[in-house]
Amino acid sequence: MKSILHRYRFLLYTIILIFISQVITAADGKMPAISGIRLEFILFALTLMGVAVFHHKTMYVALSGLAAILIAKYVFTDFSVTEHLLGTATKEGEWRILLNLLGLLFGFAILAEHFKESRLPELLPNYLPSGWKGGFILLFFIMVLSSFLDNIAAAMIGGTIAMVVFKGKVHIGFLAAIVAASNAGGAGSVVGDTTTTLMWIDGVNPLHVLHAFVASFAALAVFGVVGAIQQDRYQPIIASSSKDVRVDWGRIGIVFMILVFAIVTNWALDFPAAGVWIGIIIGGFFRKTPWHEMKNAWMGTVFLMALVTCASLMPVDELPPASAWTAFALGFVSAVFDNIPLTKLCLEQGGYDWGMLAYTVGFGGSMIWFGSSAGVALSNLYPETKNTVNYIKKGWHVALAYVVGFFVLFFTLGWQPHAPHKDKGNTENILIEEEIRTAPASH
Numbered sequence: 001m002k003s004i005l006h007r008y009r010f011l012l013y014t015i016i017l018i019f020i021s022q023v024i025t026a027a028d029g030k031m032p033a034i035s036g037i038r039l040e041f042i043l044f045a046l047t048l049m050g051v052a053v054f055h056h057k058t059m060y061v062a063l064s065g066l067a068a069i070l071i072a073k074y075v076f077t078d079f080s081v082t083e084h085l086l087g088t089a090t091k092e093g094e095w096r097i098l099l100n101l102l103g104l105l106f107g108f109a110i111l112a113e114h115f116k117e118s119r120l121p122e123l124l125p126n127y128l129p130s131g132w133k134g135g136f137i138l139l140f141f142i143m144v145l146s147s148f149l150d151n152i153a154a155a156m157i158g159g160t161i162a163m164v165v166f167k168g169k170v171h172i173g174f175l176a177a178i179v180a181a182s183n184a185g186g187a188g189s190v191v192g193d194t195t196t197t198l199m200w201i202d203g204v205n206p207l208h209v210l211h212a213f214v215a216s217f218a219a220l221a222v223f224g225v226v227g228a229i230q231q232d233r234y235q236p237i238i239a240s241s242s243k244d245v246r247v248d249w250g251r252i253g254i255v256f257m258i259l260v261f262a263i264v265t266n267w268a269l270d271f272p273a274a275g276v277w278i279g280i281i282i283g284g285f286f287r288k289t290p291w292h293e294m295k296n297a298w299m300g301t302v303f304l305m306a307l308v309t310c311a312s313l314m315p316v317d318e319l320p321p322a323s324a325w326t327a328f329a330l331g332f333v334s335a336v337f338d339n340i341p342l343t344k345l346c347l348e349q350g351g352y353d354w355g356m357l358a359y360t361v362g363f364g365g366s367m368i369w370f371g372s373s374a375g376v377a378l379s380n381l382y383p384e385t386k387n388t389v390n391y392i393k394k395g396w397h398v399a400l401a402y403v404v405g406f407f408v409l410f411f412t413l414g415w416q417p418h419a420p421h422k423d424k425g426n427t428e429n430i431l432i433e434e435e436i437r438t439a440p441a442s443h
Contacts, residue, residue: 031076031315039076043069044310048336051307051370052388058370059299062306069313084313094312096271097340098305103273104152105304105377109297110280111258112156112381113290118251121164125237128165134237135174135228138162139181143220146185147192149259150272155182155374159381169235175378175385176395177227180366182374184220184405187362188213188355191266194373195343196358202347204354204418211355211413212362219363219405226397254283297380304376311337322351324415328406330357331364335371339364353416356409360402367399368392 031038047065051058073079087093115121128134138161146154158178162170186193188210190200196209261275280289314337320326330342339361346352346361365372369385379385392399 031072038315039072040069040314043072044314047307047310056386058386059303059306062303062310066306066310069310073313094309097312098308100271100273101305101308101373102301103277104150105301105373105380106294106297107258107273107276107280108150108152108156108377109293109380110290111153111255111276112160113293114251114258114283114287115157115255116160116164117290118248118255119245120247120252121161122245123247124161125165128237130237132225132228132232134165135231136224138165139177139224139227140220142178142181143185143216146182147189148263149192150262150266151182151186151193151372151374152377153259153262154185155179155378156381158182159378163381165237166231166235167238170382171227171231171234171394172384172387172390173394173397174227174231174234175382176366176369176391176398177223179369179372179375179378180223180227180363180398180401181220183363183366183372184216187216187359191263193358193362195339195362197266197270198340198343199347199354199358204347208354208418209358211409211416212359214412215356215359215405215409216363218408219401222401222404223397227395230394248287251287254279254287257283297377300376300380304370304373307370308340312341314341319345319349322346322349322417324353324356324410327352327357327360331360331402331406332367334361334364335367339372351417351419354418355413356406356415359405359409363402363405367395367402 031040033039034042043065047061047068050061050065054061070079070081083091083093085093085095085098087095125134128137138158142154142158145157155178158181159170159175162174162178183193186196188196190196190204190206190209196212199209200206258276258279261279262272263275265275265278266272283289319330319342330346334342342361343357346357366375368388369375369379369391370388375385385391
């Protein structure tokens with residue numbers, strides 16, 4: 001009996017979630033709620049709990065949760081999955097985000113393998129400082145890289161380098177630091193993270209997110225030092241003993257080309273995945289493409305897409321009034337909830353300090369491995385990161401770094417809210433603008 005339950009535990013998990021969605025009767029055709037909490041949120045919370053507990057089968061848990069939420073939507077509301085994905089005349093669909101995410105996760109897995117096969121990472125231990133300083137420099141490099149690249153690419157390149165320089169023995173605390181570095185670097189750049197790119201496209205001045213780097217560098221001083229010391233004690237950097245390492249500069253050229261195309265299509269089309277695959281296809285004419293990496297990445301990719309879709313189905317229609325403390329709380333929310341819909345809501349609401357918000361929703365996802373696409377991508381290289389309890393326990397310094405970074409920014413530059421940047425043509429917005437202009441600086 002026990003073996004049967006073990007074998008079919010995820011089918012049972014799905015049935016339980018569906019059963020919960022069915023046994024509660026709807027009132028007046030509306031989604032039912034328990035103690036004021038709507039059923040979708042309960043199912044999503046159970047899904048996240050399942051991810052934490054069944055960390056070896058996260059994809060199946062996420063798909064089970066998605067199935068249960070969709071069934072609840074269809075049973076109790078007039079939900080249309082077609083409209084949700086493709087959009088309507090008044091609302092943009094989710095297809096662009098999901099397709100872009102699919103392309104980036106698979107594409108950057110191939111890019112990371114090109115980089116590894118170039119053998120350049122084998123030479124890096126000879127140039128990095130010994131001791132924990134070498135690990136810290138690597139994290140700083142990842143942070144700089146992610147300021148002009150997608151954070152997934154920065155995490156994958158950083159993870160590939162770490163695998164080589166530490167001879168495959170990478171501490172989970174250092175892996176959490178890699179995720180944190182990739183998200184910290186993108187916080188102050190409108191081309192470094194999806195959330196800041198959304199702000200830019202929506203009309204936020206790129207200079208208004210730049211001061212997020214104040215918080216990012218303060219956070220780096222915490223997670224960078226602690227993570228590097230953890231790694232040095234676990235496995236120090238070992239200089240390469242090989243004298244005849246020949247770098248395949250052709251593959252390095254392909255990596256560079258893919259990154260350039262990603263930046264260009266992100267700027268021109270808001271679709272960096274298109275540039276990634278253009279670069280991969282062109283590179284295939286010069287070097288053999290490591291297509292086998294897609295096999296290694298597909299489960300993590302499906303998991304994240306299912307989780308992002310679950311998050312997009314949540315009826316989050318409004319947020320508390322814009323304030324520094326709302327932004328601070330949203331950082332913790334983004335550790336378990338997709339930061340893209342959160343950012344969209346904040347943009348519609350207006351009145352935020354966009355640099356502070358960029359840091360909180362961007363860096364906040366680093367606190368749990370599935371809280372950001374960079375963490376999920378890195379888990380394809382290091383499956384041990386999927387143990388949520390170990391990730392939080394050994395990567396505790398990331399949460400501490402988040403808090404330190406926030407308060408350093410708050411006490412140095414204060415809360416600098418911007419008036420709603422969209423002209424909605426109503427008196428309320430004019431009054432808000434006047435109130436923000438005349439309000440004293442908060443420190």
